[in-house]
Amino acid sequence: VHVVQTVSWSPDGRAVRIVDQRRLPGEFAECELRTVRDVCDAIRTLAVRGAPAIGVAAAMGLAASLLPFAGEPVHRLRDRLREHAEAIRASRPTAVNLPRAIDRLLAAAEPAGDSAELLEALRREADAVRDEDRAMCERIGAHGAALIAHGARVLTHCNAGALATAGIGTALAPVYVAARAGRQVHVFAGETRPLLQGSRLTAWELTRAGIPVTVLADGAAAALLRTGTVDVVLVGADRIAANGDVANKIGTYALALASRHHGVPFYVAAPTSTLDPCTTAGDQIPIEHRPAGELLEPFGTANAAAFNPAFDVTPAALITGYITDRGLFVDPARLFASLTATSESLA
Ligand code: MRU
Helix, strand or coil, rough: CCCCCCEECCCCCEEEECCCCCCCCCCEEEEECCCCCHHHHHHCCCCCCHHHHHCCCCHHHHEEEEEEECCCCCCHHHHHHHHHHHHHHHHCCCCCCCHHHHHHHHHHHHCCCCCCHHHHHHHHHHHHHHHHHHHHHHHHHHHHHHCCCEEECCCCCCCCHHHHCCCCCCCHHHHHHHHHHCCCCEEEECCCCCCCHHHHHHHHHHHHHHCCCEEEEHHHHHHHCCCCCCCEEEEEECCCCCCCCCCCCCCCCHHHHHHHCCCCCCEEECCCHHHEECCCHHHHHCCCCCCCCCHEEEEEECCCCCCCCCCCEECCHHHEEEEEEEEECCHHHHHHHCCCCCCCHHH
């Protein structure tokens, strides 16, 4: 199963190369992010998107954005680092992977004695953010594959696949691992209004990987669940609050409600970098509201106001379980306890 490389270093090592997700599926194009402005614009316009990929692009982008200033004295470079870090941090509010990645780089730069050391520390930490993300995707896949029997029919929303991470995705990771093991899997992908991450991105990457996919309008999900043709619902997360509430792409909450009504198990897959122990409950998660034009302009301009939150919150009570790199959890308290647990106690 071949998955796309969403974020990488450019050949000269001085820029972040990303798959430009604004242009899929019509065109496979990559672009390079060199400046802090490039990085912020790419995140804000969803050229790179999905919580883990945003964190990885932010980390690598922050490191790359300082390279042209290598000749400056270290105190000047530190001022610049803080300035770039805060600009990138502010580019999107909901996915906690973004501030977490930025904070990791700031901490890694602390001990540096000169400019060369500082830039080296940033690059090393950015590589670690990327490599850890890739490894966490694999472990999510391994833990979640137990839920995917031969012939399974999986419903997902938005894109929580390779395009949303540095690896094989989160919600789609169990699908890829099951497919690698030779199991047949069929994915139903909600199209995901208004920016169509489901029909544009999830359908594209699954088809490319040879996994059959059926796209449905978001409004068709309840009707599909009612027919009994979905075995399991798998979605990703942008932030998981300490009580287990989950912020994810708008429409996830409606899917969880319909799944509960029809008795279909509803799982959230996420790396531990998406767990936010500092946010006590879902209603405290900052929700991004996006421009009205995304809703009103596709077919000429509708003369109306728009309600366009990019994410919603699904209460923990509607979630059957959480698939993370640390294992499969039913109880949110145990999920958060896993953050501090040793690997022996998890085994
Ligand atoms: O607005 P997006 O496309 O960045 O939203 C993405 C999602 O909601 C994903 O489900 C989430 O980030 C998890 S991606 C592994």
